[in-house]
Amino acid sequence: MQLRKTRASFSSRTTMADVARDVGVSAITVSRALRTPETVSEALRTRIAEACDRLGYVPSRVASALASARSMTISVLIPSLSNIVFIDVIVGIKETLDRLGYQMLMGITGYDDPGAEERLLRRHLEFAPDGILLTGADQSEAVRALLKSFAVPSVHMMDDCAWPECWWVGFSNFDAGAAAGRHLLANGRRRVAIVAAQLDPRSVRRCDGCRAALVEAGCYDPALDLRLPQPSSIALGAEVTAGLVARNPECDGVFFCNDDLAHGALFWCGQQGIAVPQRLAMIGFHDLSASAWTPTPLTTVETPRARIGRDAALLLTRRIADPAMPPQHIDHGFQLIRRASA
Amino acid sequence: MQLRKTRASFSSRTTMADVARDVGVSAITVSRALRTPETVSEALRTRIAEACDRLGYVPSRVASALASARSMTISVLIPSLSNIVFIDVIVGIKETLDRLGYQMLMGITGYDDPGAEERLLRRHLEFAPDGILLTGADQSEAVRALLKSFAVPSVHMMDDCAWPECWWVGFSNFDAGAAAGRHLLANGRRRVAIVAAQLDPRSVRRCDGCRAALVEAGCYDPALDLRLPQPSSIALGAEVTAGLVARNPECDGVFFCNDDLAHGALFWCGQQGIAVPQRLAMIGFHDLSASAWTPTPLTTVETPRARIGRDAALLLTRRIADPAMPPQHIDHGFQLIRRASA
DNA sequence: CGCCCCTTTGTTAGCGCTAACATCGCGCGT
DNA sequence: ACGCGCGATGTTAGCGCTAACAAAGGGGCG
Structure with missing residues (x-):
């Protein structure tokens, strides 16, 4: 019997193995019951769901991310939070991502420093996002090289782009x-x-x-x-x-x-x-x-900012799901609002 | 020789093991060179840094989180993004978190659904945040129970709280x-x-x-x-x-x-x-x-919203670093701005 | 009646990193 | 000369989950 201290773990939370032991099945069956319920018999599925509830099981996305190479996070890079315009975009993005179970990681590039976007991107890549939403289509060479070398799907927002390989949702x-x-x-x-x-x-x-x-x-x-x-x-x-x-x-x-x-x-x-x-x-x-x-x-x-955010996020998740998909562009246009000042 | 397919990995990125092999040391030495440079000899440290650069190594926080039980993320729960007030708070929070290397996960509870905060918190717990920032101090019993059972440090923002165990940064x-x-x-x-x-x-x-x-x-x-x-x-x-x-x-x-x-x-x-x-x-x-x-x-x-966000995040990271710290409260007050309307 | 296929469950081996303990070698004091 | 302490590096195991392959059982069909 070892006396070695047990190593740190996430507050000794209930794990999938605990649930599996409780139900009397293997861990992979619990995993399947949660992710692909249709592949598990109904009887087992119910018992597993009940055990998860009873034990207060909360799955660890960290472990899941490591094992499956899918972090279920999307990084969003915008220039500023003080500009309400981007808040509206974020609102649209969150609407889509919440629905699909993704978490958003937000990065603020600022307007002044030309190297900021690259440094920020590098930092975000540490978290292994499944995709990236970028503002505009004027990224530096370094940013484009990083995206390519890490093979992270990305979609550009809020402007159009002449380059046919570029995925974008915006307006001219x-x-x-x-x-x-x-x-x-x-x-x-x-x-x-x-x-x-x-x-x-x-x-x-x-x-x-x-x-x-x-x-x-x-x-x-x-x-x-x-x-x-x-x-x-x-x-x-x-x-x-x-x-x-x-x-x-x-x-x-x-x-x-x-x-x-x-x-x-x-x-x-x-x-x-x-x-x-x-x-x-x-x-x-x-x-x-x-x-x-x-x-x-x-x-x-x-400018249809929330719609742009919503559709950019949607497009990105589709691109993630199907890497073979050809580049898509959505032009949401704009609308002149005639009031008294002109 | 197995012909078993290699399993999915994060776009076959350069790993710490690759860097270690390149330099001719063990992985743990690379790990130490990055996290606690002072424990590695200067000669080695330089060679490791050079190899990281040359190979384009970006550490995986996902793996780090699993191994060390520290995800370097903080969840922030606010009622709304449309209310600029909370954007200011977020700006302050991000200022602190960016400086300390944390990522922010944002959750929007809305104003109407009383169960929303609990469901959102549960979802956020899947990502194993190191701490949570909450708006107000009126959380439901269920929310408080979850926070306690997962032992996640939290700090409340934007209001005061009479309960002495509650950590808060705000004003009355x-x-x-x-x-x-x-x-x-x-x-x-x-x-x-x-x-x-x-x-x-x-x-x-x-x-x-x-x-x-x-x-x-x-x-x-x-x-x-x-x-x-x-x-x-x-x-x-x-x-x-x-x-x-x-x-x-x-x-x-x-x-x-x-x-x-x-x-x-x-x-x-x-x-x-x-x-x-x-x-x-x-x-x-x-x-x-x-x-x-x-x-x-x-x-x-x-109301000093950005300061509240900044200090709440700072307090939270301190609480994370030292779980034995006694509860702290910061009252940032408010200021009457006298203009013409009254 | 044997074969094949399909559904359901299990076994094994990692994902990339770090905690804990182990080891090695060197300088120092006596 | 010897042991001790300390700084620098290594070995081992495992965080909690899932991909890939394996196997068992049941049903349909010639």
Whole structure:
């Protein structure tokens, strides 16, 4: 008889072997009763279920993951939590993953550090996720190499991607920006400013789209094309609008790359008595819930964020289940929401 | 020679054994070089680090978790993602956990189903988290029993708790509500309404606090004490204020159990030309970023959400490291933010 | 009646790592 | 010269589960 100390275990929890012993079968039968009930006779299945209940058995996904090479976790990499846009995406993702029994591991890349996504990915790979959801399709070479060498299925969210091998669920930020620009033009605006903050690739692409629309109409003015590196906020929107009106009094319309900035602009115009849209029309991006409630309700581009999250997660789990599946792309589009501001 | 198929493994990744073979040492030495570098000679340590790099070795936390009974994950149970308040808490939690190398597993309990938290906890226990962060201290008996039987350390967030064994980081919702009530009274208001939506225990407690303040001042009127089961939103705030003004024209002040409702009320008053605070004073709760930007800036109670998340996570990891530690409570308080609305 | 196939259960051997104990060699004090 | 302590490395076993193969029993069919 050894006197060797028993080694640490997860709080000496009830194991599958305990349940098996209790019922008088082998562990694999318990395993099957839980995972593939149809392969176990009904009588046994009932006795096993009863024993699990009675003993308070909670299966260990850690052991299961090691044995089956399926961790039942999905890593989700997003740039920020402070941006409600990504929260909506997460809500959609969780809806799908909860239903399918996956857990979500979340990683925040930030906007500034170009190497952050790779470091984060490496950290997440330690947890052996069954798949990865990425924001945008502008990943670095290092990130793509890691994904490939670890053979982790991935799906990109919130933008489109020209590369046919890329799995993505999103919409064209370029087209959405262009639609916003054309709407301002259709409103008779000729001196249109473009305001972008937090220069992530998707904001840049929608500004590109808006710019293209202005160029096409022959009224693009680089002096009205503002790029701010700071994080987007209501306060920044107010500040930048004040500067814009002071320096470019002829400006008669603004495309803001997101709604927060537009909210700040609207509040500031309200305080200053600047008539929106008569004097200055404006259009935002994403249609946040407050956009229907600003002093002048905000015309904006609605993006189906929760649907994108939901479908990206669904697509990813399908890809995990069938590695031979050909690449899929889902374009969920966008919708111009016409309110009073433009 | 067996022809048995090799079993599934995590995409045939490089293992610790591969690194050990490459360097010409045993696996345990590699393990030590990574986890407790000071126990391995410097020469070996360098060669091991070099081999890890060259082979692209990423340690498997799944195997590590099984062997060491430490999963390096923390489960966080919150009621909702749509409520920005909890996002702020999550931001704080992630700040701490990222620094300490933990991963976060997130569970959403919702507001309605009383059994949801227990089911969710059970699901999370399958992943063998090293600790659990819970919202509030009103858990069901079943939840407390599960936590006890699995011996998972936990810390409660966002409220205080009278029970001395309970570890918590938060503030007194009751006191915060009372402070809001007293502020309205100090503004000379005598016909004060209390409006609560999404009746979670913390909202209820802050309304209790406000009510106590009104009772103490001898001006509590049950007809002005509104409890709405619906989810809180800007639209609901507008709607309920319209009803309140119509039915109770004498009402001169309102305590809203959160800022969203107050925003809706302010927008509605702006549209209707109702003077805030002259005709109707109002005070919100949580100090969301938009509260400084409403038509009339909102007086509200600031809650240190990110700090609570950060410190709750820190406390939890300390409790994990030292199971003998006595229960800790951190009261981060709250702060009345005086703006124009009251 | 024997054969085959299908359903149901079991045996064996890991998945990749780490706890616990074992061992080895070196410097030091006496 | 000897033993002791200590730092550095190794051996063994096992965490709790599941893949792969094995086997037993029953039923259908020529």
